[in-house]
Amino acid sequence: GTNVLLYVVDTLRADRLGCYGGQGAETPNLDRFAREGILFTHAVAQSSWTRPATASILTGLTPAAHGVLTLQDGLTAGVPTLATLLAHAGYDTAAFVTNANVAAQFGFGRGFETFRYLPEDPRRPGVYVPADDLQREALAWLAQPRQRPFFLYLHATDPHAPYEPPDAVATGDDAIEAARVRRKLERQPNRITAAETRTLRALYDTEVTDFDAAFGRLRAGLRTLDLDSRTVIVLVADHGEEFADHGAFHHGHTLFEELIHVPLILRLPGGRQGGHRADHLARQIDVAPTLLALLGLPPVPGLQGRPLLAAV
Numbered sequence: 001g002t003n004v005l006l007y008v009v010d011t012l013r014a015d016r017l018g019c020y021g022g023q024g025a026e027t028p029n030l031d032r033f034a035r036e037g038i039l040f041t042h043a044v045a046q047s048s049w050t051r052p053a054t055a056s057i058l059t060g061l062t063p064a065a066h067g068v069l070t071l072q073d074g075l076t077a078g079v080p081t082l083a084t085l086l087a088h089a090g091y092d093t094a095a096f097v098t099n100a101n102v103a104a105q106f107g108f109g110r111g112f113e114t115f116r117y118l119p120e121d122p123r124r125p126g127v128y129v130p131a132d133d134l135q136r137e138a139l140a141w142l143a144q145p146r147q148r149p150f151f152l153y154l155h156a157t158d159p160h161a162p163y164e165p166p167d168a169v170a171t172g173d174d175a176i177e178a179a180r181v182r183r184k185l186e187r188q189p190n191r192i193t194a195a196e197t198r199t200l201r202a203l204y205d206t207e208v209t210d211f212d213a214a215f216g217r218l219r220a221g222l223r224t225l226d227l228d229s230r231t232v233i234v235l236v237a238d239h240g241e242e243f244a245d246h247g248a249f250h251h252g253h254t255l256f257e258e259l260i261h262v263p264l265i266l267r268l269p270g271g272r273q274g275g276h277r278a279d280h281l282a283r284q285i286d287v288a289p290t291l292l293a294l295l296g297l298p299p300v301p302g303l304q305g306r307p308l309l310a311a312v
Contacts, residue, residue, distance in 0.1 A: 029216030075107030083111025
């Protein structure tokens, strides 16, 4: 059977990636991945913060339907997810996640035989477990012998605030200025100047570039394990990020373009249809129905999304 790797990248604006016409970050690995895959130019998030948006990716339902609307909410019991559906279809299911918003206590562990939440640590640069460490765990799991196809969900949080890329811990004037601007963003976000906004955006771009390099290493690991030719890989962000585009910072407060225009790239086994750019509307709720259709599984009644590709 065909394997599925769903990679959710937290807080990744589409317009930072070269393949989306972005100038900011260096993203050679994601750009290469887009050339081997189908890039959806007009992909939108169902929410501008992690928990409802990721729940929409996993369920094919809008937040009102899957039940995650506030910080107190988890997935409504009994709502089918990609994990429960694929586990039922005989898939070996695993998730490795780095954001507490998608931890098991909110229902995200349902259907996963292996579910690992790698916790945040405020003492760690960037707070979240880096994508390289997340992927090391996932590649160790992938290397185990198995008789069944797998469904693997990864959730990396490298681009998320506090915009402290691990290699930026170096000393020097730039590092001191970066630390000053990060502190000011925490304490006086409405006093950030245009120059300070550029500093924050540059730090964010560095985190995106760090993620890109890690993603390249994951692809190399998949090739080493000979999984590339029989795995569907979906890369999608949960939401974007605002850098004073509309007078604020971070995310979760509005639904402007910078927060809901997300990258969505789908690579078919062996890179079929590679390089195709699809301009029609694609939504996070379309991801689950698209994967079910690609795998030849029956459509699930009640899903609000629709398959993005004719059966291939």
